[in-house]
Amino acid sequence: MFSDYSMSELGAIFAMQGFAGLILFSVFVLMALGLAIIFGQMGVINMAHGEFMILGAYVTYLTSNLFAAWLPGVFGMYFFVAMILAFIASGALGLFIEWAMIRHLYKRPLDTLLATWGLSLILQQVYRSVFGAREVGVSIPDWMMGSLPVTDMIEVPINGIFVMVLATGISLAVYYMMFRSSWGLQVRAISQNRVMADAVGINTAWTDRLTFGIGCGVAGVAGSAFTMIGSTGPTAGQLYIVDTFLVVVFGGAASLLGTIASAFSISQAQSIMEFFLSGSMAKVLTLLVVVGILMIRPQGLFTLKLRK
Amino acid sequence: MTDRKIPKSLAGPSRRAFMAGSAAMTASLFAPKALFAQDYPTAQINTTGLAVTDDTVTIGILHSVTGTMAISETGSVQAEKLAIEQINAQGGILGRKIEYIQEDGASDWPTFAEKARKLLVNDKVASVMGCWTSASRKAVLPVFEQNNGMLYYPTFYEGLEESPNVIYTGQEATQQIIAGLNWVNETKGAKSFYLLGSDYIWPRTSNKIARKHIENFMDGCEVVGEDYYPLGHTQFNSVINKIRLKKPDVIYAIVVGGSNVAFYKQLKAAGIDMTKEAPIVLTISVTEDEIRGIGGENMEGAYACMKYFQSLDNDNNIAFVKAFKDMWGEDIVIGDVTQAAYLGPWLWKAAVEKAGSFDIDKVREAQIGVELETAPEGYVKVHENHHLWSKTRVGRAKLDGQYEVVFETADLVEPNPFPEGYQ
């Protein structure tokens, strides 16, 4: 298939394809981080993860409308405000849900899964009642929608760079919080031995709530960023949920590093196969490889303590 | 002009015949004529136990108002309710007001089948306006055939079907595809095409027809790539790179649902400016409804090929758009399928009045050849294969999310759900 093209064309295409793989990687990381924090540290499966993301997307939509109406002069900057608001909104909802629902269920992790699934249904219907069944169009500032011509052939999408920077930034922030802050120390202590952590005076209830809130907040930021590349509608969260779960499961759930490694391998595999095969076949093959590996190594790539 | 490259089977021998007959029938159908219920005793016009009383007739509306398809089907429900209200304001059908029972298919095909059965068996509705996806239609089809119901199906779809119990008010694939391909070839000189779609029956069948037409009926044209992505896929950077490598004149895109939004946003972000037409983007799946989600700025410059655009400039359409906005709000948009859904109740009304009866068998017989001069898209006529003769148009997306009509076929295009030479 390559015989018709010059070397420079091929080089350019492979460079762009590599870049596409990196964008996909960043998207996966953004999607999965929030889930991995909550699951890895608290053992809670948040099935409403996609809906928290979409909340972030709707917040972005509202912010863009507000800026267009009141502050058209700085419309180009609204996206940063929107991401902060998305974090706050999703995080606050997360705190509330933890207080109202999750904290009663820590001893029954399977039940959190069902309860959060119920929550996701309710949120979907709320979005539908508030924003309508149709997708809303989020207008993105012009400077974010173009591409940077690197050479004649190579063009790099700006929103791709944006997603990559964001994914890196959030990963670093999460890493810092987890492993360099006293909150992170407490979270890790709790995930290792809840009773003992309680005994040494850690406020486990508050730490749990904060962890859940931060996980949801990160999901909100991801949703906000995805308005650049995807759709915003009541059920759009479900588009992401399968990929998200696969990334987390494949990575080994308990490990943030595992999540990132698995996002990298799945995204690269998919991106390379998509180039040589039809898109649908690439997806199926990627999934089959993931399943095959999970069959041999069901605990995922990186894991320590999920054996019972 | 479009007929030049359309093979014989598509141009159709029956055109002359229907042209001759049309004038006489139009007069009798659309002359203002008061119909009073007492002229049509219920016992005579309803011999099969349908839900018809002395002053009402009940029909069903069967769409998804929840689930993933609610996004698309909402417009159809609105259009059908508008048509029913307008018909009632004019005095109803055979002097009877239309009442409707609305059921939710919940984007779930077994639910569609279950609700269809309920409407036909329990509620005995006289007809059903409904379904959107092919899957939901396939699910309800046996129910309609077994219980002898009548379904008015609004979506443009893949063809390959001709049920006696369905009237297809949208276009089947050949109607929608061929004129657009010819147009882009003749006016834009396009020679190479990249076919792209979501992975299910409609895009695949449509692209198959497009490929056959490009390779067999368009001189010197070729398909340089064909690709499918799962429904709901949101990452299109790889295929955009493939498109860059192949440098096609036309990207022929049949992406649907949430994937649509992702595809056009990423296309723009990758530096493919559709207003420059290099390459041209031609789609058959993006109506004004979808542009609301995609954003006009991401769609500007793309061409769409279908039978109806909200911007059509004719008296019927201006009145329709006004009535629609009066009923459902000023900022609403109307897409191809919404308009086709609007035709359903009107076509049924015309058939019932022509038959002088609500009996399904009589309505079915009367339905063939029914014409509608009041259709927003212009004149349409029911073909004996239960599809509509209709014009095909090409529109160019503008920044405000509307299409500007740049081309329409001179004649009505004959529906041909089982196209020979395209299998």
Next chain:
Amino acid sequence: MERSSNRLFTTQDILGFAVLAVIIFIVLPMALDSFRLNLFGKYLTYAFVAVGLVLCWGAGGILSLGQGVFFGLGGYCMAMFLKLEASTPKNTAIQSTPGIPDFMDWNQLTALPWWWEPFNSLFFTMIAVVAVPVVFALIIGVAMFRRRVGGVYFAIITQAFAAILTILIIGQQGFTGGVNGITDLRTLHGWDIRTNDAKEVLYFVNAGLLFACLLIAQFVRKSKLGRLLIAMRDQEDRVRFSGYDVASFKIFIFCLGAAFAGIGGAMFTLQVGFMSPTLVGIVPSIEMVIFCAVGGRLSILGAVYGALLVNWAKTSLSESFPELWLLGLGGLFIAVVMVFPNGLAGVYAEHIAPRLSGLFGGKTGAAKSPKETPAE
């Protein structure tokens, strides 16, 4: 566990089975018209899955979110047979290749794939309806349980399987019918399954099979295996240290659940007249868990009531308030988990049974009361 559990049936069990039998075999057919009866027949097919889940989840502590896979596999096996029967060369004369299913023809297949061939035989199909899901469950079970994967982790891996199978079926539409599924099924060995009479017969066949499954489930629960399962759920290590092969028990119960689901799927196909990927994916799989949870995850009879009740509520709520349905379903999920962890059966055991036993002189008192905490 309970004192009286060595007997296969306690008085209460017999009473419970008898009441359910009366409802399913006599009350429902008498009270409902043919349309509604067919609907309840459809709901009962989900009860197969729910009963399997009671064994896996309630008794064994293994929550599978991929039961839709087994339901779907059983359903697809049956659908393949029916589709082949419906695709006679005469019926499909309009196609370019007559004699193969219509969707294959639309996808340019010119011959029947080899793995469709055996489904020309009803006998093979009936075995496959059970065997295919069981083999699948066996592979998953061996891979997971031998490596001691369980709990939440098992739940999301099975969920991934549900997602993957859906994408596979949709993506391979030439072989599977894609999103549309396998539709337009007509006859079973020449017997038209679309008529009202046929649907009524199928309802009773379905109910009979369900009772067979219920009896098997009851037997398993009361056997030594059943008691070991509960012991494993509560203290897995102790059972292992006592010398039992924990993984094998889990694999067995998981396969049994899959077999029930497969039968349910096949009956679904027969009664509804088609099979589609929407019944395989994540959403139906989780809904099936909720049927079980509403009925009471510890009670096999409760699971049947749960499946009937939730689906009946779904149908009637979505008929009158379609927009509220999701709120209602979501609220139900949360309420069951937070307030009634043992579902209907729990409510019955705590509030109704004591009064009943008062009426009956307290002979059977507390024999069935599931005072255990739910799984995990």
